[in-house]
Amino acid sequence: xxxxxxxxxxxxxxxQEKKGKDIVVVxxxxxxxxxxxxxxxxxxxxxxxxxxxxDSVEDTARDKAGEKPxxxxxxxxxQWIAMDYIDVMVHIFLPDAREFYNIxxxxxxxxxxxxxxxD
Numbered sequence: 001x002x003x004x005x006x007x008x009x010x011x012x013x014x015x016q017e018k019k020g021k022d023i024v025v026v027x028x029x030x031x032x033x034x035x036x037x038x039x040x041x042x043x044x045x046x047x048x049x050x051x052x053x054x055d056s057v058e059d060t061a062r063d064k065a066g067e068k069p070x071x072x073x074x075x076x077x078x079q080w081i082a083m084d085y086i087d088v089m090v091h092i093f094l095p096d097a098r099e100f101y102n103i104x105x106x107x108x109x110x111x112x113x114x115x116x117x118x119d
Contacts, residue, residue: 004087007065008038011090014060015042016118018053020092023115024104031109037087041104043095047078053092054081061085 008025015023020042028034044050054075061067067085074081079097083090091103098104104112 003065004037007061007067007085007088008040010061010064010067011040011057011085011088012115013064014057015040015053015092016115017060018044018049018056019118020044020049020053021117022098023117025113025115026104026107027111027113028107031107034107034110036084036089039089039091039103041091041093041098043093043098045095047094050078050081050092050094051075054078054083057083057090057092 012023012025021044023040023042026039026041027037028039029037042053044053054072058069069083069085071084072081079094080101081092093101
């Protein structure tokens with residue numbers, strides 16, 4: 001398993017730890033113009049949960065993969081938080097913002113994996 005795929009798995013664990021929903025992994029390797037290899041997209045039910053998911057992803061990635069984001073944006077409003085891990089971009093949305101921006105569907109040539117919710 002590559003380091004990047006391991007990071008995607010660790011990030012997914014961090015999301016699931018805080019009950020993030022509708023997790024999607026978009027594999028953009030080999031797609032012209034892609035800004036990274038993977039998008040990991042999920043939703044939280046409130047700004048508080050979105051921020052908690054961000055904290056969990058950051059802690060889990062640091063502790064289990066030795067990685068930290070080079071940049072995090074959107075944490076003030078916590079409606080859409082983007083975390084940049086160079087090869088992996090994490091997007092944590094409130095449901096309305098996710099529906100509005102619809103980034104899940106931007107790269108129709110990409111492989112998409114839906115991760116089951118943990119209840």
